[in-house]
Amino acid sequence: MPKALKRKLKTYQTSLGFYDQAIAAPSMKAALEAWGASSNLFHQGVAKETDDPDIVAATMEKPGVVLRRPVGSNGAFTESAELPTDLAEDGAGPKRKPKKHAAKAPKKSPAKAPPRKSDDQAARKAAAAFAKEERRREAERRKEEAARATERARREKAVASAQAALDKARREHEARTEAIEAERAALDERAEAEQNRWDTQRMKLEEAVRRARA
Structure with missing residues (x-):
């Protein structure tokens, strides 16, 4: 049971852009989601x-947090890693000499496994931190x-309001146009009636003038 509990969290590593990430x-799947990957980086190798x-120790201290280091380096993984030095340095100026790293102390022989209860507590703590x-x-x-x-609701409301104003203005325009057309038809009818009246009167008066000249 303790062994299965401890393996609930695993450490995954990839390289994206200028950084190695762990x-x-x-x-x-959880690692891909945390990295924000749009494709399966594991299948792509x-x-x-x-x-x-x-790396395992660093990630287990902050489960669920994406840690980074400059790509291709052997430095420690942290939450805020600097850009690789060959990109950060100004190419026009003199390049800085690489710092000499202190020789790594020889690895100690594996210590005896801690008590089972301690394993369980560490695994539960890491799992709880990841869940958080x-x-x-x-x-x-x-x-x-x-x-x-x-924001989408605000835009939709603004569009609906503008569309409603447009529809209202269109209806008012159509109503006014219909009223004008009706007035124009009435004027045309009055003009035609006046023309007929004048033609009849003119013909009578012209006839009277001819008779008077005869």
Whole structure:
């Protein structure tokens, strides 16, 4: 049981952009989600599970947190890693001499396994920390989704309001146009009646003028 509990979290490593990245997660899927990968990096051969004791120790101290180091380096994984020195240095100036690293102390022989109870407590603590980090990321995602939903609702409301104003203006225009057309038809009818009246009167008067001249 303690052994199974301890293996709930595994350490996964990949290289993305300028950084090597590592995380303690319960599965490859969880690691991909934490890295924000859009494809399966494990199937592509650019991600793997690692048992490097230094990397495992660093990730287990902060389960669920993505740790980084400059790509291709052998430094320690941290939450905020600097860019690789060959990118950060100014190419126009003199290059800094690489710092001499102190010789690594020889690895100690493996110590005896700690008591089983300590293993259980460490595994439970790491799993709880990972779950906490997952909840934090999920809360951030929900907050971002809520903000997007609010913005979408605001835009939809603005569009609906503008569309309603346009529809109202169109109806008013059509009503006024119909009224003008009706007035124009009435004027045409009056003009035609006046023309007929004038033609009849003119013909009578012209006839009277002819008779008077005869």
